[in-house]
Amino acid sequence: MEEEFRVLLKRVRAELVSPAEFTAYERLVALVRTDGRAARDALAEVLVAPEQPLWAREIAAFALGVQGDRRAFETLVLLLNYREPVRCATAAHVLARLRDPRTARAAAALATNPLRTAYALYPVRLLSELRAPESVPALLSTLERLLAARDHCWPVARACVEGLGTLGDRRAEATLVAAREHERLRPAAVLALARLNGRAGVVRSGRAPRRG
Structure with missing residues (x-):
């Protein structure tokens, strides 16, 4: 797992406050660490499912983007212009590697x-x-x-x-x-x-x- 992703996970974990959030976070990280199309499809669902927290979408978009999965594109563009510079930086890092012609x-x-x-x-x-x-x-x-x-x-x-x-x-x-x-x-x-x-x-x- 690349260093930028480790930094992202550390940052997100520091933002969590409730037991439910920690449980959801651990479940999502386990999904990221799972290989295969089914895991990527599940991550893509996180991007579009209602009521997903921003940090969950960010983790899913990063994981998909670095694998070249263009389903992450819309979320990454949203984060590229977000009010928090750290999220903008993360999105720019992944978009540069996604190689989507729309970027x-x-x-x-x-x-x-x-x-x-x-x-x-x-x-x-x-x-x-x-x-x-x-x-x-x-x-x-x-x-x-x-x-x-x-x-x-x-x-x-x-x-x-x-x-x-x-x-x-x-x-x-x-x-x-x-x-x-x-x-x-x-x-x-x-x-x-x-x-x-x-x-x-x-x-x-x-x-x-x-x-x-």
Whole structure:
């Protein structure tokens, strides 16, 4: 069982308060540790059954997602844009490994939604990791909106800058130059622009580029 899943189980267990919850938790963990199609089908039922607690859906989605079972997709997308960052991080981790073709489109929709900017950090990071056709346009759209907004939402803006640097697409150059004018984005923007121009190693080391 991978370390991320152990961390998830430890976190969920710490949230439980009643004997009934502990019993349900132990039953679900036993199901996760059972091989075979029947066990996966039972986990998929947890995702859609009424009155299931969020932690149960999260465990089931993680277990199915890392096995490549796309029935986990909808629940993972819901968690990707949840109000608790730790759940967003877990969902992003699994979605990156699920390889569902709908993932990039869903992450782009979450990242660019101006009503959900406060929860866009992990969708933005996921887009950077996926390197999908939707990634650069979504990161550019989000960053340009944040640069123009009164509330810049610095963590999300910085994640966009870092992602655009990682993706290395020259369409981002003008927007990264604009981001460089903001003190809190300047270090990330300088590095991202250097990556676009093939000079990231020079910027990191602090060495001046050679001339001539």
